[in-house]
Structure formats: structure tokens, C-alpha cells
Amino acid sequence: MSEQQEQEQSDKQKYEFRKVIEELKGYQGSGTQLVSIYVPEDKLISDVVAHVTQEHSEASNIKSKDTRTAVQDALTSIKDRLRYYDNKPPENGLVLFSGAFDSGGGRTDMVTKVLESPPDPIESFRYHCDSEFLTEPLEHMLADKGLFGLVVLDRREANVGWLKGKRVEPVKSASSLVPGKQRKGGQSAQRFARLRLEAIDNFYQEVAGMANDLFVADRHELDGILVGGPSPTKDEFLDGDYLHHELQDMVLGKFDVAYTDESGLYDLVDAADEVLAEHEMLRDKELMEDFFKQLHNGDKATYGFDQTRQNLNMGAVEQLLISEDLRKDVVAYTCENGHDEYDLINSSAGTGDHDCSRCGATVDADDGDREDAIDHLMELADQRGTETVFISTDFEKGEQLLTAFGGVAGLLRYSTGV
Numbered sequence: 001m002s003e004q005q006e007q008e009q010s011d012k013q014k015y016e017f018r019k020v021i022e023e024l025k026g027y028q029g030s031g032t033q034l035v036s037i038y039v040p041e042d043k044l045i046s047d048v049v050a051h052v053t054q055e056h057s058e059a060s061n062i063k064s065k066d067t068r069t070a071v072q073d074a075l076t077s078i079k080d081r082l083r084y085y086d087n088k089p090p091e092n093g094l095v096l097f098s099g100a101f102d103s104g105g106g107r108t109d110m111v112t113k114v115l116e117s118p119p120d121p122i123e124s125f126r127y128h129c130d131s132e133f134l135t136e137p138l139e140h141m142l143a144d145k146g147l148f149g150l151v152v153l154d155r156r157e158a159n160v161g162w163l164k165g166k167r168v169e170p171v172k173s174a175s176s177l178v179p180g181k182q183r184k185g186g187q188s189a190q191r192f193a194r195l196r197l198e199a200i201d202n203f204y205q206e207v208a209g210m211a212n213d214l215f216v217a218d219r220h221e222l223d224g225i226l227v228g229g230p231s232p233t234k235d236e237f238l239d240g241d242y243l244h245h246e247l248q249d250m251v252l253g254k255f256d257v258a259y260t261d262e263s264g265l266y267d268l269v270d271a272a273d274e275v276l277a278e279h280e281m282l283r284d285k286e287l288m289e290d291f292f293k294q295l296h297n298g299d300k301a302t303y304g305f306d307q308t309r310q311n312l313n314m315g316a317v318e319q320l321l322i323s324e325d326l327r328k329d330v331v332a333y334t335c336e337n338g339h340d341e342y343d344l345i346n347s348s349a350g351t352g353d354h355d356c357s358r359c360g361a362t363v364d365a366d367d368g369d370r371e372d373a374i375d376h377l378m379e380l381a382d383q384r385g386t387e388t389v390f391i392s393t394d395f396e397k398g399e400q401l402l403t404a405f406g407g408v409a410g411l412l413r414y415s416t417g418v
Helices: 003-025 045-061 065-082 136-142 186-218 233-239 262-271 280-297 305-313 373-384 396-404
Strands: 034-039 094-104 107-116 126-130 147-153 157-164 167-175 224-229 251-256 301-303 317-323 328-334 340-346 369-372 387-391 408-412
Touching (some): 003 107, 003 387, 034 045, 034 065, 147 262, 224 233, 233 251, 280 301, 305 373, 305 408, 369 373, 373 387
Parallel strands (some): 317 387
Antiparallel strands (some): 034 126, 147 157, 301 408, 328 340
8 A cells, every 4th residue: 555545544434533523422311321432452352352242241339220221231242342352452442332322302322333443552441321321531542643832932022832743832932131232432332242141041041931832842742943033143143051851852843933022933833844844734734825826826736525526526636635623424416317416414403305407396305315425535536546634723725725625626637728
């Protein structure tokens, strides 16, 4: 499998996991009856079955009959699912969820979900029984990877913040009392220069204090620190060893940045693109910039479900751009006159009747073939050799893909006029 195919498979898996997590987070049990089990790769399935059997036996001591029955039913369902596995879990382990949830009107329904091979290895076996499913460990795995400290400064002001995954977070700022350069003669010039150097030194210490307070506690999770500003300010700051010694060793580079307010933090990320070349946000950003460039000045961009789907069918899409927050289903209809049409609807919405746009014939809702829109588009992309890229909404143009372009767009191999 190529690196591109591996990345697409990983993105698709993360999308599927996010959908399941969102569904699970919507369930609420009337008691401690929703069971979550995290199984690491090195845990034998037989040991897990033995644990579930023991929990089933101990659940007979639960005073509430409804809760007791619900927990035992959930454990039975999990035990049945475990029978499909050999004595070792899949790579990275597996997670099982089962339980009875409130479905309204005093009724309950049962749900059981199994997630195999999460993005990161499950570190330890965990059995959890509560009124909510335990999804936080999985959510942590799906969180944007990469944590960088950001510092921009000149002799007037400074800002420090985070680059978390694809998101820049300004946190602290400071303004200096460094006087501007003045021309004075005699001893006054020397005294002024000395006072100015002292003020600069004090300001650098203040900036280092902000950075130390923010970064030191998380230094073991940091992937690096980026420092930006005009010369010689950033050079003086780093050469003066103002930062905590462990942070000093984590500086990946210093970069020329014209602004040192909050916008300077964003400029710093742009200036450090070579250092962050493997960082996912930059690829998303570059693709969206290419898309907007083609949209305004070229003819190799498409957007919207219908247009993008048509271009996919023609094999004209080089890269399919899908918002990772897109939650839509597509319903395929075929009218009595053989016309195929598609409706894009919210995943939570019901399927309705469809009036054919070409002949006006009505197709009953029950005759519509419904599936996840992303699955539908990715299948077409796979058939046409199109690369699929999931775009984050954590930056402006990524959010615009979802809000202004329907969450679906494409960069074309050639112009189609569609």
C-alpha cells in the first residue's frame, strides 16, 4: 500500500470513529448500565471473556432489577461479539460498547458497537460501567497531533501561544517600556544607552517568564518551539539564554516575522512551513489555497455535492476535498422514467419523497437508497483513482469549505465546465 493510500485509509478510519463516538455520546442510560471495555493488543481474548463472565456474575448483586438486567444483557452482547475473534485482539486492540439507553417515552433500546484497531495502541485493559459510554480515550487518539510553542517578539511587544494540531491559540502578551533610540552627547548618551539595554534585558526576561510559565509544564508533550520576530531581537533573545534550559533545547528555529501582535503568531506558523512540512495543517492549507486560486483565477476547481460528483464520474478530479465535519447522507432516487437523481440531507433528517427535476415524477421515500455521503463520494474517488483528503475546520479556509461550499470540493485534472 502506498503512503497516500495509507493516509487515506487512516483519515477514513478516523472519520468512521468520529461518527461512532458522536453517536455514543448521544446515549444516556437511566443507571450505571452502559458498558465500555478497552482491550489492548497484548490482552488475550480468553482473559477478556473470563472478565466479562465474572462481571456478569457480580452484576446479579445489583439491587435495581432494571439496571441489573440491562448490565447483564450488555455483557452478554459483548461476550457474543468476542466470539468472532481469535485469542488475540487486532492490531492496537479493540474497544467494545454495549448498553440500554433511554429512547424517549419511557422506552429503552439496546446498542452494541465494536471498534477495531484504533489510531493509537490501547495502553491498558479498562472496564467501565456508567450512565454514559467512556469515549474520552478514543477522542484523545483522534485529536489533532502536534503541539508547538510559539513566541513572537520585538522590543515593543511580544505574544506567546500554542500551535495545537492545526489550530493557533494566542495565550499571553506583553508590552515593553524600552525607550526608542535617541541621539544624545557626552555622558548622557552613555547613561541612556545603559538604561535602554537594561530595559531590553528586563523585557526579554518578562517574555521568557511568559513562555516558561506556559510551556514548561507541558514540555514533555511539546514537539518543539518556534521563535519569530525581526533581527536582531529574536537573535538576542535566543542567544541570551533567557528561556528555561529545557525549552531552549526545544527551539526548532527562529524566523523573520514582521508583526509581533497576535497575527504574528499566524505569520510565524507560515514562516516555519519547512520545519512544519510534515504537519497536517500545512497540507490542508496549501490545498485550500490551491482551490481558492483555481476558483478565482483558473478553471480547475469544483465544489458542491452535485458538481463534484459529476466531475468524479468523469474521472476529472485529482483531489477530492471533504470537510472532516461533514455529516450528511445522500439519497439516490430512480424515477419511473429511469432518471437517476440524488438528494443531500442531514444525517439526522428523515428520508422524504423526491420529485424528479427532469420529468416531475414523484419517487416515494421508501424507494430511495440512502448512505453516508462521504462513503458514497470516497467509493467514486477510489474507482477513478482520485485522492481523498479530509480538511480540518480549525482554520479559516477549512471552515469556509464546510460553511460556504457544502463541505465538498475538488481540484481537477482538467477543466470540464461543470
